[in-house]
Amino acid sequence: MKLPLLVAFLCVLTAVAPAAGEESSTKNKEPGTGIFRPEAGKFPPLEKAHSYRGELVFVDHANRRGSIRVQGNGVFRRNEPQPFAMLPYGMVRYHGAPADLRDIPLGTVLHVRAFLPPDPKISSVPVLPVDNKEKRSSYGDIGAAPAENHVLLLEDEPSHCQRGGLVWRLKELELKNNEGTIVATREPKADSAGGNSKASEETLTFDAATRIWRGRECLEIADLIAEGAWPASGKKSLDGQAVLLGVTWKPTLGGVFTRFHISDIWLDDAAMQRAAKNQTERHKAFIHSRWMPAWVYSVEYGKFGRATVTATLFGGMDASLYDDFKKDLQVFVNGVENTLKHTEGGTAGPTQMASRGTLLDVTKTPGDAPLGSSGIQIRFETDLITEGIRPTRIIRIRPADWPDVHMPREEYLNSGGNFSHEDRFPTPDIFPKY
Structure with missing residues (x-):
């Protein structure tokens, strides 16, 4: 890389985020x-x-954020959608498998585990008063607008049930x-059918668009009626049949x-496992690209831009992706913004502008x-340490044998030399102020 280009490129990275010392001064308790x-x-x-x-x-998948209509204790449809942003290490689970926000259909009911913004000054969604979840909405609903809108875990219903060892037991249908x-x-799941007297009953709707999975089959309501499992009309007891459900709202x-x-x-484990495998393969292809x-945990600086970097890979991925990181392997490394957008490369492509190096060690903490x-x-050791590769900063890294592809325009930050943090698009102003 020519020297003028390198200098301009390092200046861009300096503007992308606060220095490592500023980030590390953030306190976890006010x-x-x-x-x-x-x-x-x-x-x-x-x-x-x-x-x-x-x-x-x-x-807004490119910026790892969106809005959720939060369930409170009042009329659900009247609750204003609340913005959320995924933490850089925040995990998305769909159909019991790793996922990206783009994989989840609108209308899906999700379980959220979230925190206050780590640094309100650079939050990509509106910052609310810290006690907002205790306040009543204009309709008197409590809990429908939490200030905890930076998400560690976002999961759909079957993912939530599998993580917690739960099942839905069907009592009766009409x-x-x-x-x-x-x-x-x-x-x-360990309880016998109908054996948990503390579990509260919930009434859910279904219709002809509801998909029913059994093994490799995708059934319709008419199929269950033809088999005699469900009546053509009227009520029937289902005797606590254990299933997993996908839940939406309409x-x-x-x-x-x-x-x-x-x-x-x-209806069975085989069907759920098949759905999880399909979603896993989709997510693996996404991470490869x-x-x-x-x-970044630590950096040992050498001479002339050389450095040895220690970093922790984020969780929630398929095991095969981690298995691709092996000692002595060549890797490419880019600094990224908190939304995980590449900040190095721009239109030149992430590989062309990446730091390169060799994996010295891969270890699993006990x-x-x-x-x-x-x-x-x-x-890993690299001969080009950049501002984007500093302690507490976030990087993206790939083994040399992963695909070499360019990002779509909305998934990287321009490195033209005049970037500022407010150039991320769209800004938080896209979220309405109710």
Whole structure:
């Protein structure tokens, strides 16, 4: 790389984010309060996260953010959608497998574990008062607008159930003209059918568009009627049949305040495993083309731009992706923004502008890794250390044998020499102020 180009390129990286020293000064607890914020370079404990669920109504996948209509204690349809942003190490799960926001259909009901913005000054979504989840909305609803909008874990219903060892037990259905309602409880899988007296019953709707999965089959309501499993019309007890459900929301007749809708029913483990495998392969292809994200832990500086870097790979990926990181392998490394957008390369492509190096070590830290971390540390040596590769900064890294492709324009930041943090697009102003 010619010297003038290198200097301009390093200046761009300096403008992309605060210096490492500034990031590391962020405190995870505000003075005199019990308020918790994630800290740069540390994976926050899951037990400190605020939990809620709601309907996905908007996605800005390139910036890893969107809006969710949060379930409170009032009329669900009246709740204003609330913006959220994925933390850099935040994990998305769909159909029991790793996912990207672009994989999840709008209308899907998601379970959220989230924190206050780590640094409100650079939040990509509006920052709310820290006690906002305690306030009433204009309709008197509490909990529908939490300030905890930086997400560590975002998962759909089957992912949530599998992680918690839960199943839905179907109690009774009522069917007419290929649509109706199902009464069910979500309870531990280990309990016998209907054996959990503490599980509260929930009524969900279904219709002819509901997909029913059994093994490799995708069934229709008419198929279950023909088999005699479901009646053509009327009510039938389902005796606590254990299934996994995909849950969405749609407007409901009869003035019901909150009632969710069944998009999918997985009748057996084979069907769920097949859905998870399909989603896993989709996500693997995505990471191959966008590179593996990681957090820089330390940098040992050498002479003339050389350095040895230690980083932790982010969690939530398929095991085969981590297996591709082997000692002595050649790798390409780029600095990225908190949205995981490449900040090095621009129109030239990430590989052309990347730092290159050799993996010196790949180690697994003992014990269970915190959510967001893979627990896998890598050390690599490079002869081109850039501002984007500093302690607590985020990088994307790929083995040399992964595909060499260019990012679509919305997934990288321009490196023309005049970039500022406010040039990320769209700005938070796209979110309405209700």
